[in-house]
Amino acid sequence: MFRHTKQLQFEAKPERPDPVYAHKLQELIGGAFGEMTVTMQYLFQGWNCRIEGKYKDLIMDTATEEIGHVEMLATMVARLLEGAPATMTAEAVKDPVMAAVIGGMDPQQAIVAGGGALPADSNGYPWNGKFIVASGNLLADFRANAAAEAQGRLQTARLYNMTDDPGVKEMLKFNLARDTVHQKQWLRAIEELEADGLETDIAPSALFDEENxxxxxxxxxxxxxxxxxxxxxxxxxxxxxxxMDPKPLGGPGTAPKPDPALYGTYSPTQDAVGTVKGKAQSVKSKLT
Known part of the structure; x- marks a missing residue:
């Protein structure tokens, strides 16, 4: 069960509208390493976790927090767009230089979302469930989580330097801090898995005798x-x-003869180079 509290985890109030920056901020919502990705990644990891206790609780605590981060960013985007899609833009585009700048805003935020955020990245590409990693192996998942938080913090840091709005910067300072602690928690949870004897350095810790x-x-x-x-x-x-001087261990990577019903381009002489050479030698011997 989830319960929504009608308060943001941290304040999301820009000092002034900025539709172009609202477009950029979409990356932190629906990008490959955005808050929607870590939200769904952690939720499915938690739901798929087969161990009740500290690991599952940590995952679900963090997953639920990430829902709140999506809410904060969506609220910030809506406030950055306040008054912008119609009146502000109409005035701005009278200046050719400003028109080029405003060209960087996302028209779908106005047309589709009515002046709000979208479940998409900064190019308008819809968020995709394929972005998430939820394998059921906690070591593999926690490593993916640390990487996701690192990429998310990197993008947040870049966006922090793309605005001078004090309100936006305050919210991003909070987001940076949360990305910092989330990286630390996943890295320490990886150490804990090993200390508890659940996993080793390599995931999965199986088939070591069978591998080459x-x-x-x-x-x-x-x-x-x-x-x-x-x-x-x-x-x-x-x-x-x-x-330093490795040699290939396999033969030519030639694909087999295609199914005739698929109409793939194919020449019988390509069946085997040796066969073609053999035929050529046979013809030559008959001529001599």
Whole structure:
């Protein structure tokens, strides 16, 4: 059960309307690393969690907080758009220079949302459930969570430097702080999983005996950059071996003959290079 409290987690009041910035702020709502993504990511992780107790409670606490972050941002977008879609824009576009700037606003915020936020990113691309990670493995999920919060904080920091509105900056300062603590909590939860004996460094902690032992501790040097083997990962007692001249282990990646009903372009002479050569040699021997 969820219950909505009619108060924002933190205030969301801009000093003045700014429809162009409202367009930019959409990224923090419906972008790949926006608040809608972490909201749904944590909700599904929590619902899928098979361990009652501290881990599930942490996930659900954070998921519910993220719903509030979507609300804060949606409220901020609506207030940044207040008076902008009609009157403010109509006056502004009389100046050609300002018209070019206003061209950066999202018309769908006015046309579709009636002067409000959209479940979309800053390009108007709709939010997609494929953005989320909820695998059921807490180690894999918590690592994804830390990465998501890192990307979200990075984008928030960039947007912080794109406005001089004191009200917007105050809200973003709060969001930055929450992204900071969420990164810390997921990283510490990863350590806790190991301390509790639930997971190890590698996810999942299974099939180590079955995996190919020859290839589970090597890095293949496959770029022109020469310095990959100078990192700490390839030195010391637990080093990963750096193969400086790796060789391919498989044959040509030739696709098989297509189903005739699919009408894929195909030449019988491409069945096997050796067969074609063999036929050529046979013809040559008959001529001589």
């Amino acid at each position: 032992q020859e290839h589970n501790n090597t890095i293949w040097h496959l770029s022109d950059g020469p310095d990959g083997n100078k990192g700490g990962w390839s030195t010391g007692e637990d080093r990963i071996e750096y193969l």
